[in-house]
Amino acid sequence: MKNFVFHNPTKILFGKYTIRSIGDETAAFGKTALLVYGQSSIKNNGIYDQVTKSLQDAGVTIIELNGVQSNPVLSHVHQGITLAQENNVDVIVAVGGGSVLDSAKAISAGALVEHDVWKFFTGRKSLKAALPLTCVLTLAASGSEMNSSMVVTNEATKQKFGFANKHLYPKVSILDPTATFSVSTEYTAYGAVDAIAHVLEYYFTNLEPYTPVQDHFMEGLVISSMDSCNRVLQNLEDYDARADLMWAATLALNGLTGAGLGKVGFPMHMIEHSLSALYNVAHGAGLSVVIPGWMAYQAQRTPEKFAQFAERVFGIMSGSIEKKAAEGRQALLSWFKKVQAPTSLTALHIPVQDIPMIAENAVALAKVWGMKDYTQDKIEDILKLCA
Amino acid sequence: MKNFVFHNPTKILFGKYTIRSIGDETAAFGKTALLVYGQSSIKNNGIYDQVTKSLQDAGVTIIELNGVQSNPVLSHVHQGITLAQENNVDVIVAVGGGSVLDSAKAISAGALVEHDVWKFFTGRKSLKAALPLTCVLTLAASGSEMNSSMVVTNEATKQKFGFANKHLYPKVSILDPTATFSVSTEYTAYGAVDAIAHVLEYYFTNLEPYTPVQDHFMEGLVISSMDSCNRVLQNLEDYDARADLMWAATLALNGLTGAGLGKVGFPMHMIEHSLSALYNVAHGAGLSVVIPGWMAYQAQRTPEKFAQFAERVFGIMSGSIEKKAAEGRQALLSWFKKVQAPTSLTALHIPVQDIPMIAENAVALAKVWGMKDYTQDKIEDILKLCA
Numbered sequence: 001m002k003n004f005v006f007h008n009p010t011k012i013l014f015g016k017y018t019i020r021s022i023g024d025e026t027a028a029f030g031k032t033a034l035l036v037y038g039q040s041s042i043k044n045n046g047i048y049d050q051v052t053k054s055l056q057d058a059g060v061t062i063i064e065l066n067g068v069q070s071n072p073v074l075s076h077v078h079q080g081i082t083l084a085q086e087n088n089v090d091v092i093v094a095v096g097g098g099s100v101l102d103s104a105k106a107i108s109a110g111a112l113v114e115h116d117v118w119k120f121f122t123g124r125k126s127l128k129a130a131l132p133l134t135c136v137l138t139l140a141a142s143g144s145e146m147n148s149s150m151v152v153t154n155e156a157t158k159q160k161f162g163f164a165n166k167h168l169y170p171k172v173s174i175l176d177p178t179a180t181f182s183v184s185t186e187y188t189a190y191g192a193v194d195a196i197a198h199v200l201e202y203y204f205t206n207l208e209p210y211t212p213v214q215d216h217f218m219e220g221l222v223i224s225s226m227d228s229c230n231r232v233l234q235n236l237e238d239y240d241a242r243a244d245l246m247w248a249a250t251l252a253l254n255g256l257t258g259a260g261l262g263k264v265g266f267p268m269h270m271i272e273h274s275l276s277a278l279y280n281v282a283h284g285a286g287l288s289v290v291i292p293g294w295m296a297y298q299a300q301r302t303p304e305k306f307a308q309f310a311e312r313v314f315g316i317m318s319g320s321i322e323k324k325a326a327e328g329r330q331a332l333l334s335w336f337k338k339v340q341a342p343t344s345l346t347a348l349h350i351p352v353q354d355i356p357m358i359a360e361n362a363v364a365l366a367k368v369w370g371m372k373d374y375t376q377d378k379i380e381d382i383l384k385l386c387a
Numbered sequence: 388m389k390n391f392v393f394h395n396p397t398k399i400l401f402g403k404y405t406i407r408s409i410g411d412e413t414a415a416f417g418k419t420a421l422l423v424y425g426q427s428s429i430k431n432n433g434i435y436d437q438v439t440k441s442l443q444d445a446g447v448t449i450i451e452l453n454g455v456q457s458n459p460v461l462s463h464v465h466q467g468i469t470l471a472q473e474n475n476v477d478v479i480v481a482v483g484g485g486s487v488l489d490s491a492k493a494i495s496a497g498a499l500v501e502h503d504v505w506k507f508f509t510g511r512k513s514l515k516a517a518l519p520l521t522c523v524l525t526l527a528a529s530g531s532e533m534n535s536s537m538v539v540t541n542e543a544t545k546q547k548f549g550f551a552n553k554h555l556y557p558k559v560s561i562l563d564p565t566a567t568f569s570v571s572t573e574y575t576a577y578g579a580v581d582a583i584a585h586v587l588e589y590y591f592t593n594l595e596p597y598t599p600v601q602d603h604f605m606e607g608l609v610i611s612s613m614d615s616c617n618r619v620l621q622n623l624e625d626y627d628a629r630a631d632l633m634w635a636a637t638l639a640l641n642g643l644t645g646a647g648l649g650k651v652g653f654p655m656h657m658i659e660h661s662l663s664a665l666y667n668v669a670h671g672a673g674l675s676v677v678i679p680g681w682m683a684y685q686a687q688r689t690p691e692k693f694a695q696f697a698e699r700v701f702g703i704m705s706g707s708i709e710k711k712a713a714e715g716r717q718a719l720l721s722w723f724k725k726v727q728a729p730t731s732l733t734a735l736h737i738p739v740q741d742i743p744m745i746a747e748n749a750v751a752l753a754k755v756w757g758m759k760d761y762t763q764d765k766i767e768d769i770l771k772l773c774a
Binding site: 005210259 | 398401405564598599600604606615630635643646
């Protein structure tokens with residue numbers, strides 16, 4: 001096992017009727033809050049009213065920033081930073097899914113500096129402090145509610161970049177599974193794919209030869225994510241299924257899965273970010289296209305780990321290592337199809353002629369993330385397997 | 388899933404050469420530290436020298452309290468509280484295993500109040516603040532390094548009681564697997580049994596009908612604890628095996644396994660605490676006697692959960708639910724025997740005639756812990772199965 005530091009100070013309030021606590025939890029950090037959210041959904045399902053009432057009851061003055069879009073953009077983050085600075089905001093309240101949370105994190109990072117927040121993303125500046133952040137989560141997917149990282153798209157440069165910093169852990173995250181009841185079947189599945197992708201990035205790029213604690217934990221999270229997603233798709237208001245999916249997605253990227261693995265890569269996200277940046281596809285949909293292709297490429301190189309995955313996640317116990325590895329990949333692909341997540345570039349209406357351009361965009365991120373072995377050629381080869 | 392709050396702020400520094408950080412990490416909380424440790428072992432293996440040098444280099448003045456014994460006692464805690472108060476200590480540094488950590492937590496709780504610290508254990512006072520605590524862990528077992536609870540024995544009343552409070556999370560815990568190289572085969576096995584017991588308490592007393600995220604996590608921890616213990620017993624200085632066991636034991640009781648399960652009991656610990664209080668047996672040894680008996684009793688009542696355990700932990704896939712449940716219990720018992728942990732009262736030289744007295748002692752703790760269904764008769768029945 002590699003050395004590691006694990007320090008995740010986020011307070012999680014999980015369950016029914018927890019949204020009403022957002023006011024008191026936020027008031028502990030200041031009197032003026034920037035409320036960040038997306039489009040109309042939280043107004044339609046009543047969450048907006050619950051949150052604003054709770055904040056008002058706790059004496060918190062609300063400045064609003066709505067309009068965060070899926071694949072959140074830097075220009076909107078800039079608006080939020082300006083609002084936060086002009087109003088001397090003490091605390092940011094994010095109400096939404098990963099895009100809202102990531103925007104809110106970027107605003108909390110940028111509000112305390114004079115330079116462009118993008119410099120944190122490109123590594124030209126390092127973050128020393130951020131505004132405190134509280135959140136009400138409305139989508140089980142990104143894990144951003146209990147980690148220190150975020151991703152934002154710079155429209156001008158067509159770059160979807162991310163970074164992590166210890167100052168970006170939310171102080172408090174409220175996870176009420178009923179807040180996800182109105183998430184569509186399509187986005188529920190994309191969320192589960194995102195959670196699974198977070199696990200698989202660590203699981204399959206882990207260079208340590210034997211990590212039983214982490215491996216069993218990750219295998220359990222993949223099983224639980226698929227299982228709970230299946231149950232939600234049977235009944236969108238199945239509380240326990242929504243709760244299991246929500247908690248699995250949070251645990252999938254809160255630092256525990258990777259603790260002790262040392263340096264890992266995030267190649268599937270790296271490639272997917274190009275698809276989102278260039279075609280604005282939903283992150284989970286892009287991942288469900290990239291994952292099978294990347295796994296087909298990688299399974300040729302580390303078949304033993306893929307065989308272990310097949311055995312423990314899908315109970316595929318017979319045959320050679322290569323056979324089990326292939327059947328495990330196929331089983332995951334079949335599950336993606338079952339939950340109607342796209343599994344090819346064609347399904348996303350992305351022409352295969354674009355592969356060189358997509359790879360070129362991805363290489364830029366690979367450089368920032370220090371993944372030197374992901375060359376243009378290698379990424380093109382993987383994308384061909386995603387075609 | 389039940390509602391829960393998860394907020395574990397302990398910072399973990401894990402790995403080789405991390406002990407040298409104890410000075411700087413401790414200095415962040417003050418200039419005068421009470422160094423709490425046990426007997427001579429940390430002087431023999433060099434850890435004492437490493438810790439004191441690091442503290443001195445960081446400018447920390449050291450007040451020493453040595454002599455913590457296995458099953459730490461209240462009178463020694465009182466000595467520590469007096470020392471802390473007389474010297475205006477800012478921070479407590481625990482160097483040892485669960486007994487040292489628990490003593491240090493009790494001192495950190497008692498140092499800031501005028502009344503007897505035991506009132507926190509009996510529930511007559513509630514804790515509002517505690518001195519900050521840092522630690523260097525030398526035994527993989529109790530999980531105390533990343534949780535808010537502790538257990539201490541009151542010699543006068545022969546009560547081994549515990550309590551938990553959010554102010555008792557260590558601020559920083561340093562987990563260097565090499566610090567456990569000198570732990571004997573016997574105590575390595577006891578530590579693994581303790582970690583497994585922590586998991587099983589939650590796993591088998593969980594009243595929620597279906598909790599896949601937590602169940603898979605817990606099953607993985609049991610598998611990893613047995614697997615890593617086996618490897619350590621082959622080679623006491625196998626770094627990765629020591630590391631896996633250490634991290635599994637920490638995760639086994641840091642709040643994650645139980646998050647969402649609602650109210651659970653700790654019946655095996657409740658009964659074992661009587662054995663430790665009355666006969667001063669090692670905690671892990673007492674547990675390895677109580678676990679098989681309690682499981683035999685409980686498996687009659689919730690056989691489905693025991694069958695799931697047999698399937699997922701030991702791969703026992705054929706036969707009726709009752710048959711699988713019995714075989715799973717037997718497999719765990721066989722593993723206890725393999726690692727030479729005692730599995731009967733007789734092996735601990737405790738006469739069966741004492742069972743009523745042991746049960747009477749246990750009932751007192753059952754009342755404090757709110758486990759009303761554990762009557763004298765029921766505990767005696769379980770103890771007979773441990774004979």
